[in-house]
Amino acid sequence: MSDRQAARPRTGRLVSFVGRRWALLFLVAEAIAFCFIARGFFTLDTFQLVFIAGVPLFLLGLAETFVIISGGIDLSVGFVFGFASVVSAKLIVALQGAGASPGLAILIGCAATLLIGMIPGYFNGVLVARLRVPPFIATYSMLSVTYGISELLVEGSQAGNLPYLSSVIGTGFIAYFIPGHGFSFFTHERVARGTPVYSIIPLVVVAAFVFVAIFVFLLRMTKFGHHTYAIGGNPDAAVRSGIDVKAHLERVYVISALLATLAGILYMLQFSQGKSDAGASYLLDSIVAVVIGGASLYGGVGTAGGTIIGALLLSVLETGLRVLGVATFNIYIIVGIILIIAVLIDQFFPEITSSESGASP
Amino acid sequence: MDYLIEVRNIVKRFGGLVAVNDVSMGVGRGEVVAVLGDNGAGKSTLIKVISGVYAPEEGTILFEGKPVRIASPMDALSLGIETIYQDLALAENLNVYSNIFLGREKTRKAAGIFPVLDHEYMHREAAKVLDGLVIKIPSLRSKIKSLSGGQRQAVAISRSIYWNAKILIMDEPTAALGVAQQSQVLELVNTLKARGIGIILISHTMFDVFKVADRIVVMRRGRKVAEKIRTETTPDEIVSYIVGAEAV
Amino acid sequence: MSTENTQTAAQVERRGWVQILARNWALAFLILLFVVFSFTGKGFLGLTNFENILYLSTTFVFLAASETFVIITGGIDLSVGFVMGLSSVLCAQVMQSVYAAHASAAATMVVGALVGLVVGIAPGYVSGILISRYNVPPFIATLGMSGITNGIALTICQGFPVAGLPGDLVRLGNGYLFYSFPGKGSRFFGWPPGVTDSQVRELTRILPNGLLLWLVVIAILLYVLKTTRFGQHTFAIGGSIEAAKRAGIDVRRHLVTIYVLSSFFAGMAGVYNVFQTGVGNFTPFNASYELFAIAAVVIGGASLMGGKGSLVGSVIGVLLLAVLNNGLSISGVAAFYRFIAVGIILVIAVVIDQLFPDLL
Numbered sequence: 004m005s006d007r008q009a010a011r012p013r014t015g016r017l018v019s020f021v022g023r024r025w026a027l028l029f030l031v032a033e034a035i036a037f038c039f040i041a042r043g044f045f046t047l048d049t050f051q052l053v054f055i056a057g058v059p060l061f062l063l064g065l066a067e068t069f070v071i072i073s074g075g076i077d078l079s080v081g082f083v084f085g086f087a088s089v090v091s092a093k094l095i096v097a098l099q100g101a102g103a104s105p106g107l108a109i110l111i112g113c114a115a116t117l118l119i120g121m122i123p124g125y126f127n128g129v130l131v132a133r134l135r136v137p138p139f140i141a142t143y144s145m146l147s148v149t150y151g152i153s154e155l156l157v158e159g160s161q162a163g164n165l166p167y168l169s170s171v172i173g174t175g176f177i178a179y180f181i182p183g184h185g186f187s188f189f190t191h192e193r194v195a196r197g198t199p200v201y202s203i204i205p206l207v208v209v210a211a212f213v214f215v216a217i218f219v220f221l222l223r224m225t226k227f228g229h230h231t232y233a234i235g236g237n238p239d240a241a242v243r244s245g246i247d248v249k250a251h252l253e254r255v256y257v258i259s260a261l262l263a264t265l266a267g268i269l270y271m272l273q274f275s276q277g278k279s280d281a282g283a284s285y286l287l288d289s290i291v292a293v294v295i296g297g298a299s300l301y302g303g304v305g306t307a308g309g310t311i312i313g314a315l316l317l318s319v320l321e322t323g324l325r326v327l328g329v330a331t332f333n334i335y336i337i338v339g340i341i342l343i344i345a346v347l348i349d350q351f352f353p354e355i356t357s358s359e360s361g362a363s364p
Numbered sequence: 365m366d367y368l369i370e371v372r373n374i375v376k377r378f379g380g381l382v383a384v385n386d387v388s389m390g391v392g393r394g395e396v397v398a399v400l401g402d403n404g405a406g407k408s409t410l411i412k413v414i415s416g417v418y419a420p421e422e423g424t425i426l427f428e429g430k431p432v433r434i435a436s437p438m439d440a441l442s443l444g445i446e447t448i449y450q451d452l453a454l455a456e457n458l459n460v461y462s463n464i465f466l467g468r469e470k471t472r473k474a475a476g477i478f479p480v481l482d483h484e485y486m487h488r489e490a491a492k493v494l495d496g497l498v499i500k501i502p503s504l505r506s507k508i509k510s511l512s513g514g515q516r517q518a519v520a521i522s523r524s525i526y527w528n529a530k531i532l533i534m535d536e537p538t539a540a541l542g543v544a545q546q547s548q549v550l551e552l553v554n555t556l557k558a559r560g561i562g563i564i565l566i567s568h569t570m571f572d573v574f575k576v577a578d579r580i581v582v583m584r585r586g587r588k589v590a591e592k593i594r595t596e597t598t599p600d601e602i603v604s605y606i607v608g609a610e611a612v
Numbered sequence: 613m614s615t616e617n618t619q620t621a622a623q624v625e626r627r628g629w630v631q632i633l634a635r636n637w638a639l640a641f642l643i644l645l646f647v648v649f650s651f652t653g654k655g656f657l658g659l660t661n662f663e664n665i666l667y668l669s670t671t672f673v674f675l676a677a678s679e680t681f682v683i684i685t686g687g688i689d690l691s692v693g694f695v696m697g698l699s700s701v702l703c704a705q706v707m708q709s710v711y712a713a714h715a716s717a718a719a720t721m722v723v724g725a726l727v728g729l730v731v732g733i734a735p736g737y738v739s740g741i742l743i744s745r746y747n748v749p750p751f752i753a754t755l756g757m758s759g760i761t762n763g764i765a766l767t768i769c770q771g772f773p774v775a776g777l778p779g780d781l782v783r784l785g786n787g788y789l790f791y792s793f794p795g796k797g798s799r800f801f802g803w804p805p806g807v808t809d810s811q812v813r814e815l816t817r818i819l820p821n822g823l824l825l826w827l828v829v830i831a832i833l834l835y836v837l838k839t840t841r842f843g844q845h846t847f848a849i850g851g852s853i854e855a856a857k858r859a860g861i862d863v864r865r866h867l868v869t870i871y872v873l874s875s876f877f878a879g880m881a882g883v884y885n886v887f888q889t890g891v892g893n894f895t896p897f898n899a900s901y902e903l904f905a906i907a908a909v910v911i912g913g914a915s916l917m918g919g920k921g922s923l924v925g926s927v928i929g930v931l932l933l934a935v936l937n938n939g940l941s942i943s944g945v946a947a948f949y950r951f952i953a954v955g956i957i958l959v960i961a962v963v964i965d966q967l968f969p970d971l972l
């Protein structure tokens with residue numbers, strides 16, 4: 004390793020320094036570019052919108068990061084997301100019907116959904132680890148099954164009638180600033196039309212980042228994270244070194260489903276509804292975020308931080324293009340091209356990427 | 365002497381790592397040359413250069429005295445250079461005779477126009493070669509994944525024999541075998557040698573080497589550190605070259 | 613996960629008919645579905661319904677057939693669904709312009725179909741180069757291409773079906789090879805002269821064009837895969853890419869050809885889709901046609917690890933999924949159960965495959 008790097012000429016090192024951080028540089032560059040070319044991009048609201056719109060990507064991307072580092076893929080995250088939005092909405096409405104206060108109903112409903120949401124993940128894990136079903140197939144099956152069950156629950160429509168409180172939480176902010184009235188937390192007093200209200204730090208983003216922090220810690224700092232890399236790098240070697248690979252993989256898929264479930268719950272709070280295909284369109288974007296973040300689909304390589312950068316890159320891109328009024332179609336094309344370029348860049352700097360991320364935890 | 369194949373001053377790098385450094389060697393008709401060296405000494409890399417898997421950065425290759433370019437495995441094969449790799453490289457999902465004919469499948473014309481694979485022919489021809497070997501394979505229609513290590517080795521070897529190898533390169537042919545099968549393979553080496561085939565044999569087993577080799581080449585950290593006629597050296601001397609304990 | 617399967621051929625042989633049934637479970641299951649639905653679904657057994665099943669499955673036969681080649685090499689093509697959409701939209705757009713310029717219906721159809729077919733090749737060529745030359749994993753290369761083709765298709769049609777095409781399209785696409793009417797003679801690809809709409813019931817129709825096309829395509833691909841060197845090399849690459857390279861097979865070129873082939877047949881599915889529906893259709897974002905095709909291929913006995921797969925199996929897989937969808941809805945089962953059923957069948961497919969490996 005050190006031999007080879009030493010052999011690299013100086014300019015080569017500069018290029019690979021850039022190559023290794025291209026996603027971050029791209030993110031900064033596109034953000035700056037949009038500030039100049041997209042009128043209305045450089046505002047507090049848009050800035051926060053990038054994060055709000057990015058919540059599903061952060062969570063699903065992180066879910067996918069665990070699975071992809073372990074050498075697998077999880078196609079079911081999008082529909083586990085939808086499943087969770089439906090289940091939580093149904094539960095909250097039912098609990099309220101049974102006489103619980105809105106606050107209690109939301110609390111219990113969400114907590115129960117987090118538990119229920121782990122079930123598809125557990126099945127994925129069993130199929131992949133114990134029955135040796137390829138991850139692609141196992142999680143596609145679970146995609147079908149969770150979709151079918153959510154559709155059964157909502158009977159072809161969507162789950163609604165949620166208490167007002169849920170949207171207060173889902174669309175709420177930590178603090179508000181009204182010129183002349185000062186700061187207030189969580190709610191703000193009614194003001195006359197036209198009075199500017201500055202909303203600061205969305206609650207859903209806070210909730211998402213609490214979980215992101217926990218799981219980034221798990222992946223980077225703990226033995227569990229370390230083993231995830233080991234399994235992705237070489238499952239046979241991991242078995243021989245005494246890691247319980249089967250149990251570990253099960254947990255990886257449960258984590259994936261748990262994060263997807265959380266994303267589904269936040270969606271439900273934000274839009275006051277449960278919809279079985281609500282998360283469908285995030286599947287590809289979340290994989291793209293992971294790949295932009297430097298992970299390899301062959302397993303063993305990748306970082307949570309990289310994924311978050313990848314997700315932000317996509318979120319800024321999408322928000323920026325929306326502000327510019329560019330049609331959604333073109334976003335597909337751009338994302339497709341970025342995805343391919345992401346991998347090509349990794350191909351050009353293979354030893355760098357692997358020495359950095361492979362040994363990361 | 366007249367070499368069948370000769371390499372001169374070969375250099376092969378992987379990034380900054382010089383896997384083969386300025387190595388020259390050759391093998392003549394009916395001669396067995398053993399290449400020895402510690403793990404990572406560059407033995408496999410050297411023979412992959414000869415068999416067209418890697419293109420060397422520097423150096424020349426001469427075949428029957430004339431310079432040749434071996435840019436791909438196909439080039440090597442068409443010169444009559446056959447290689448049995450350490451990892452055998454058989455398609456496990458294909459059956460025995462398909463592997464023997466891999467890349468050079470025999471076809472016939474169905475209905476006079478459509479080229480189709482001639483399974484009968486390939487099966488028959490494969491049976492002929494395998495009949496001459498000591499190692500038996502139950503059915504030539506079984507897939508490689510159902511065969512034992514020795515049987516796989518036999519398939520790999522018959523593949524080379526069938527294609528009239530002039531030069532046979534074997535990378536640790538006995539490494540995965542039981543004692544009985546090991547001596548069968550060595551016997552096979554002697555048979556092929558008697559047919560005038562030039563053989564390059566990589567091995568870690570001193571016993572094998574001294575049993576069949578005519579000449580011994582020792583590599584260490586990518587360089588050739590010794591070349592000895594077998595009858596003029598001893599296992600002890602060779603070992604000292606391999607580990608680099610003795611500076612001669 | 614990668615523990616070797618150590619059963620020997622002899623052990624497997626001893627299992628006899630269980631083995632045979634297990635290796636052909638998809639076919640057995642398809643037959644079982646037929647029997648069950650004949651009882652539970654009113655009108656399941658009947659020419660009209662079979663035509664219906666055929667109508668729904670034709671494009672998927674093309675998608676699954678080409679996906680079979682890709683999967684045997686150990687790759688995957690996630691772009692087929694959107695390539696199909698691009699070809700469909702582009703084919704229709706060209707037809708619309710040509711037709712609006714007062715070209716004959718026949719000329720319009722030929723030009724449009726050719727454009728659709730040729731354009732279908734492009735995404736596969738790009739994926740193939742990325743995969744074989746630049747080592748981009750097939751999953752990523754084709755995923756990227758699916759985004760790009762989808763975006764281009766939507767830009768062309770602006771999110772609406774492309775209409776204004778000759779009416780002969782559907783007559784040909786949903787027509788039959790041979791028609792015959794008592795007393796008025798018979799004709800290929802069209803009604804005998806003098807037959808009126810009211811007499812349709814008495815018209816004898818033989819072999820739907822869609823079925824004819826897919827039979828021809830499958831026959832050709834079957835020949836290529838099972839009997840030619842190209843087919844043999846496809847299996848070899850999936851079994852061990854190293855072995856294939858060292859045996860002198862030009863693996864790079866072969867892989868490019870494979871992805872071009874896959875994309876070409878996806879394009880053909882798109883063109884056929886125009887003939888079937890009479891309009892150009894983009895592929896909806898969540899349609900997951902490619903996942904459906906991959907599911908069919910896996911049900912048909914292919915392994916995503918490569919080296920294994922069968923065209924006949926893939927066709928059976930498509931039919932199984934189509935009959936399942938059709939039969940369940942005819943039997944009045946809510947649509948949602950279909951998704952659950954598909955998920956379960958897919959898992960069964962892989963598990964059975966692992967319990968009963970084919971070693972001979």
Ligand SMILES: Nc1ncnc2c1ncn2[C@@H]1O[C@H](COP(=O)(O)OP(=O)(O)OP(=O)(O)O)[C@@H](O)[C@H]1O
Pocket residue numbers: 378381383401402403404405406407408409410450
């Ligand atoms: N494809 C490759 N890419 C990068 N480095 C390589 C590659 N192949 C071999 N090397 C390196 O080149 C050196 C020589 O390897 P080689 O396989 O030739 O050794 P060897 O003498 O055959 O060892 P062994 O006895 O263990 O088979 C090693 O340090 C190895 O890590």
Ligand SMILES: [Mg+2]
Pocket residue numbers: 407408409450535
């Ligand atoms: Mg070696």
